[in-house]
Amino acid sequence: MSGLFGPMMVIFWKDVLLELRSRDLVVSVVVFGLLVVVVFNFALNNTPGRSEELAPGILWAAFAFAAVLSMNRAFVRDQEQGGLEGLLISPVSRDAIFLGKALTSLIFMLLVEAALLPIYAVMLDFSALSWYLMLTIFLGTLGFAVVGTLFSAMAVQTRSREIMLPVLFFPVLLPVIIAAVEATTRAVGGETFIGLGRWLPLIGVFDALFLVVCPWIFSFVVEE
Amino acid sequence: MANTQSMERSDSLGGFPSIKTILALITGVMMLVDLYFIFMVAPTDSVLGHVQRVFYFHVPIAIVSFLAFFVVFIASLGYLMKRTSKWDAIAHASAEIGVVFVTLALLTGIIWARPVWNTWWTWEPRLTTTMILWLIYVAYLMVRSYAPTRSKGAIYAAVVGIIGFIDVPIVYYSVVWWRSIHPSPVVGPFAQADALDGTMALVLLFSLITFLFFFAYMVAERMELRNTEEALGRIRFTLRRRGR
Numbered sequence: 001m002s003g004l005f006g007p008m009m010v011i012f013w014k015d016v017l018l019e020l021r022s023r024d025l026v027v028s029v030v031v032f033g034l035l036v037v038v039v040f041n042f043a044l045n046n047t048p049g050r051s052e053e054l055a056p057g058i059l060w061a062a063f064a065f066a067a068v069l070s071m072n073r074a075f076v077r078d079q080e081q082g083g084l085e086g087l088l089i090s091p092v093s094r095d096a097i098f099l100g101k102a103l104t105s106l107i108f109m110l111l112v113e114a115a116l117l118p119i120y121a122v123m124l125d126f127s128a129l130s131w132y133l134m135l136t137i138f139l140g141t142l143g144f145a146v147v148g149t150l151f152s153a154m155a156v157q158t159r160s161r162e163i164m165l166p167v168l169f170f171p172v173l174l175p176v177i178i179a180a181v182e183a184t185t186r187a188v189g190g191e192t193f194i195g196l197g198r199w200l201p202l203i204g205v206f207d208a209l210f211l212v213v214c215p216w217i218f219s220f221v222v223e224e
Numbered sequence: 225m226a227n228t229q230s231m232e233r234s235d236s237l238g239g240f241p242s243i244k245t246i247l248a249l250i251t252g253v254m255m256l257v258d259l260y261f262i263f264m265v266a267p268t269d270s271v272l273g274h275v276q277r278v279f280y281f282h283v284p285i286a287i288v289s290f291l292a293f294f295v296v297f298i299a300s301l302g303y304l305m306k307r308t309s310k311w312d313a314i315a316h317a318s319a320e321i322g323v324v325f326v327t328l329a330l331l332t333g334i335i336w337a338r339p340v341w342n343t344w345w346t347w348e349p350r351l352t353t354t355m356i357l358w359l360i361y362v363a364y365l366m367v368r369s370y371a372p373t374r375s376k377g378a379i380y381a382a383v384v385g386i387i388g389f390i391d392v393p394i395v396y397y398s399v400v401w402w403r404s405i406h407p408s409p410v411v412g413p414f415a416q417a418d419a420l421d422g423t424m425a426l427v428l429l430f431s432l433i434t435f436l437f438f439f440a441y442m443v444a445e446r447m448e449l450r451n452t453e454e455a456l457g458r459i460r461f462t463l464r465r466r467g468r
Contacts, residue, residue, distance in 0.1 A: 168367065171360045171363065174398070179398055198401060209390065213387070220383065
């Protein structure tokens with residue numbers, strides 16, 4: 001069980017199996033995502049003419065809330081049954097544990113977003129068939145998953161853990177949310193001040209930076 | 225018990241004034257001189273009038289709060305590497321004082337923005353970044369106190385101290401790009417040479433040094449308070465074990 005990729009996939013597959021058997025995460029987060037759109041539609045008075053400027057914001061607000069909601073659960077199952085301690089005493093590197101959990105969060109969120117995107121496209125009246133949009137969603141969600149997994153591992157240990165994750169998550173993820181909204185506006189055909197050429201690299205740099213920093217810091221978070 | 229007493233005695237260095245006392249004296253004198261400079265010596269701004277004087281508080285406070293979070297970053301790295309309580313004490317004290325300073329920077333900034341930009345608040349890059357800094361370091365203090373144990377709290381706080389600080393430049397540039405219409409900063413990397421009158425610049429510099437001493441004094445005071453808290457905790461622990 002040495003190496004990075006093997007253990008990472010085992011941890012990922014364990015969470016996928018748990019989810020397949022319980023189905024309590026992805027479905028509920030999708031329903032939550034629909035509720036967010038209904039609320040925003042009335043809060044912002046989204047009329048057909050304005051949807052191009054409002055849709056990217058609503059889309060990413062919903063994705064960000066959904067990401068926090070689903071990542072709040074990322075370590076709960078491991079924590080409750082003492083599974084995380086089992087993982088930590090097994091001969092697996094901390095990087096593999098972190099990357100496995102982050103991969104789980106990434107895939108779950110991409111599934112949720114894949115289910116929500118066509119519905120949003122219909123309800124908010126924009127065209128989702130754009131490679132740039134897909135790339136923006138992938139890069140943005142990767143940023144959510146990497147930083148969110150690290151904070152989730154901390155938040156699950158604290159008192160009032162449901163509130164701790166969003167309090168940590170939103171300020172740090174603000175650049176990703178700004179850049180993703182702007183890139184999405186451009187991708188669905190709206191006008192922005194500067195184009196994708198700057199926003200996508202910004203999310204890319206954020207992702208790369210925290211992909212390096214977070215696994216290293218995770219080893220301090222889970223140590224006894 | 226004897227242990228705690230001997231520790232207290234070694235702290236005060238047998239009658240010599242401690243670093244904290246010296247810092248308190250310097251800060252007190254400089255603060256009075258600084259107030260004199262700001263209200264008596266600095267010329268009144270020809271356009272804005274007296275309200276411009278809040279500038280001599282706002283800019284030093286903002287710079288010192290950024291410095292405080294840099295200290296938190298360095299001390300957090302130090303704590304994760306070395307695991308000595310000293311590093312954590314520096315990070316903790318600096319973060320608490322930093323949050324107070326950044327709150328003051330936001331409040332004085334709001335007072336400053338009203339006459340200058342004709343609005344209390346604008347989502348301009350420096351304002352937004354300062355607001356995000358406030359949120360990140362409030363989260364830092366929350367995580368520290370909500371953690372299951374003291375040592376876990378110290379580690380979690382160090383994590384937020386590092387991640388938060390790395391994040392700040394990215395926040396800044398994302399907001400710069402988001403809203404490219406904003407007035408150019410007066411001091412800092414983009415300073416224009418003729419933006420400030422000579423006397424004004426000197427008063428600003430003096431005020432900055434004053435607030436640096438003030439910050440150092442507050443950190444020293446907070447670290448000593450933390451030592452007392454820890455000593456008190458040990459006494460309570462001992463008493464509880466003896467069945468009191």
